[in-house]
Amino acid sequence: MYLDLEDYKRPATVEQCIDLLGGKGSSAIAGGTYLNVRDHERVARLVDLQALPLRGIERVGDAVKVGALVTLSELVDAAGELGPGLGALVEAARGERNLCTRNRSTVGGRLGRRRGDARVATALAALDAKLELLAADGTRTHVGVTEYLTAAAAPHLVLGVSLRADTRASRYASFAPTVMESPVADAALAIAADGTWRLASGGHGPHGRGVVVLAKASALAGDAHADDWRARFDAAALDELPSFADDRGSAEYRRDLSVTLAARLVAAASNGATPSGGAR
């Protein structure tokens, strides 16, 4: 329950928004599907992002830009526009099966929670997405997903996400005991235009360190047809995966599940793509 909430603002520009967020107890709110349920007790002012020009998915040169206010449903609806190259992002969004939540949850909100079970964060990490951030002093920066998720608490606003339009293919897989739960573990794989493979794994904790890029395993992904590939792949991935346990799975179980999901993605993609290297 909101205990301290006294003020609500709906700014029309990002500049006004950043000013308003500077106040003590201020918090941004997008869809509200997280903030209106948890972690809001001490919020004194809500700064609603809904009127900001951060909607839409557009192609800009070599990039596909996704605004922070794009909802998971809008990502699913844009499957055709995003194509197989960015399919992992669509599948990650589709993984949210509760339509009320899918309809309201925004890309910025999923990232803004900075947790390992956000699905789209795993897909965006594999796709090597760059987040456009706005700092309190008005400076704009572009950072990678894991960099954003693991940064010391930052008063940054996510303005949008930039993806490579020429990504050749990408896939996403997850496991949860029921379709309505957040993933115990998930994985995403992207194959860039130059043939580089990049794997990401998520679900490793309610914090930003819960999403990791598997650089060593990615480097082996192209060898999937070799006899000893699975043993080498498993060893490389296990070496890079965090150990996180909770009431839904021990660390050993979660690590094993993560490797299995990643290996399945590689095996499935190996039939259709020619790899040529490791993670960037």
Place this chain on the structure above:
Amino acid sequence: MIRFEAMVNGEQLIAEIEPHEALTEVLRRCGLYGTKRGCESGDCGTCAVLVDGTLVASCTLLAVQANGHEITTIEGLARGREPSAVQQAYIDTGAVQCGFCTPGMVMATHALLSRNPDPTEADARQALAGHLCRCTGYIKPIDAVMAAAALVRAEKEAAGE
């Protein structure tokens, strides 16, 4: 206090609200009791309403966030005293037992059919995925969605649409 002004079921609703109030609470305070208060965490679907035509859980949406938008609740679906085709389908298939989850399921069915008038059973299951029901075992609500789709199509055909 904040002034809340929105089109609710086609009529302007004006109310004084606190910024922390969920849309569910404000709707119910204004006499729209069809929107049920359930889990209050977005998990059960019984509070579902349409905001600008999109299905949302009104418990995870503050009324201030919905200020200025167009809202449809279960009360807005009936045609006078006549149930809508979707409501009729729920009656015809016996998809209602205690009835607590029914408003949310009906809203979800309405949202599905306005986007996809010819759903498969898989589409119906997906549409009701976020709606918990402890009585029906979900079989009859799925039948209701399929029956509603047929009724809506028949109505449109009859109207020459």
